[in-house]
Amino acid sequence: MTTPTSERDMKFQGVLFFPVTPFAADGSLDEDRLALHIESGVAAGAGGVFVACGTGEFHALTAEEIERATRVAVGVTAGRVPVLAAAGGPVPAARDQAARIGRAGADGILLLPPYLVSAPQQGLVRYVEEVTDATDLPVVFYQRGTARLTEGTAAAIASLPRVVGLKDGIGDIELMHRVVRAVRAVPGGDRFAFFNGLPTAEMTAPAYRGVGVGLYSSAVFAFAPEIALAFHRALEEGDETVVQTLLDTFYAPLVRLRDEVPGYAVSLVKAGVRIRGLDVGGVRAPLLDPTPEHVARLAELIDHGLEAVTA
Template structure:
């Protein structure tokens, strides 16, 4: 099967799609938010994916998001896109990604249908073939869970470089990492990935997508360094003070994987608002206040070297 040249590793940034009150994409806010992530040292930018409300973007907005990401990143880190949905749309978005110079794409689930493994193989292979110059990463999630045998078949495509896990099936993860070590890279894509990273580390999985990096990237980096160093004392403190309290809110309502990120960004003063597109709903006032208190205490105990703004007045 050969050796993979690899994909970006470390803490991966998944920017949101900031919207104005009337529902338009806020390009300036997007630029500022992505530039913030790059300046804070995130290792790659994944644009127009789940946290970027992929399902609610039209083609023109998708292109604008990728163009804005290119401008904000300025070649400092690789950019990956979200590609998925119905097959024809996915092929079209892969072509746009290639045209605009993305390093690769995250293959999101197909729309609605729960296909057999043969169908998932054909779905992925047709998209792989449509953009042979882009690195492809499978996303194990929802109605797209690829078996070991299907992944084995797909490794015939040299552009297939990685698997992102969003389901938490550790038996499957063990089988995949054991068989494809050296051929594929693996990413933890579970919601609030910091919660589960200690379970992934023994499998050699050191790369993950971080929701909280959108608003407290210095704490995400502190967590990552402690994880790799085996600093359990620091990990325990971060779990108690920040990670588990935020995760507790995230689990309260569907859609908070997106809207809670926007609330956190708004609370610390980043260029965004809490506006989301249906079917995602905004964070309730009660949960917003709770998150505000968590972040206030967290930034007091773990201040960033240069504060971008003060926590809003309660």
């Protein structure tokens, strides 16, 4: 048995890296390019690696591919930063994924919501209980889609033995403020981690910081770590000029492009990695790769963002 979560030192800091999952020409998982992608991100200064998660097309991966991707991430990082991988969907599938992630040597699990079905609040607590019972690893629960927590439910989930964090993908700032306050009030709540998990999280990072949520996942880091790190540094140092410049000239136009086609929150990121020189292949169904016009617009945005941070 591993050390109980209550005794773990599961600390997150800096920009959190959600790598894409590279596919070879035949559509299979490309472990070599995944290793290169992750090594590049860690070398650039990632504070943690979340492999085979949303940006990594979790929805399109087999349980065996999740396990393989996790092993690659664990091997490449070699303990330099925490490695988490995703589990989710039906309880039996999520339990199997959690066990595989543990065997692969990960430091923790990002638990996605139940698949499709809506559930009462106590049912969401039960879901987290049943999945976390299958692992000894620390778990971060991802609030999004079919899982919208009240502050009471969030506090109940935060009180479970292996749950160490909550990632928010809903974007209700007022609700998140109440959730943070409720969780901080439970025993050990001061050590609980909160993450802004919205797509292109930098756009809302200042607002989330205002309610006590300083951590966020950066999809941009996957293809332009220079921009993501410059933004994070400016946010931490209170440099409003740089923050607003990057929001206006890079992040806001990126969001407008992202919103033109469903699924671009992932497809554009993968295209960005290809633009920067690593052939990670295309996306799996039901997503579609960006059109040539959209790829050209993305390339132009990346150039503008790089110019802004090197000026």
